Amino acid sequence: MKRLWTPAWIARHVAMVVLVVGFLGLGWWQVTRAAEGNSLSFGYAIEWPVFAGFVVFVWWRELRHALRASREERADPAPPAAAGSEPAVAAPAVRRPVRVSRVPAVPVGGADDGELAAYNRYLSWLNANPGAKPGDYPG
Known part of the structure; x- marks a missing residue:
């Protein structure tokens, strides 16, 4: 409860x-x-008490969040590092990898649009020449 009597929390209260x-x-x-x-x-007359209720709701959620965070900090202290051991590497925060399809997209209906093909060639050239400017394109 001492955490809820900091100057920031007093201002929130x-x-x-x-x-x-x-x-x-x-x-x-x-x-x-x-x-x-x-x-x-x-x-x-109905709207203003709803606003007051929303303020109480947000304040209560922030209060619970702060208390839960302080409880988790006390319950799970960091393990002490052994002398001469390598520092522990933290696990990445990302839980699921982002999957990207590497297969080139097939045009709908199988027909190849001439403008689309030219644009794709232009993009391929830009990708192959990362330092080039769009005005340098020879095509």
């Missing part, structure tokens, strides 16, 4: 309270305007 009180106050103001005959204010 204060911001949450100010926003919720402000949004609920604006909702009450819209209720009084709606009671005076302003029919559009009925929608706003």
Whole structure:
């Protein structure tokens, strides 16, 4: 719980309270305007408390996330490195490899479009000559 009393978290707590009180106050103001005959204010009278609820929801999620992160840090300390051993290499963060098809695409219907073929030759030339500019293309 000590983690939730840092200056950043105190600012978050204060911001949450100010926003919720402000949004609920604006909702009450819209209720009084709606009671005076302003029919559009009925929608706003519902909208402001929803905003307040959203602020509480986001604050609660951030609070749980911070507590869960601190609990995981305490539960899983880093293993001590043995003297003279190589430093441990962290596992990559990517869980699934990205699979890319290396097979050239076949034109739809089997027909080869002349402009498409010329463009593909141009792209192949650019790929084969990485330092070249597009204006250097001989074709």
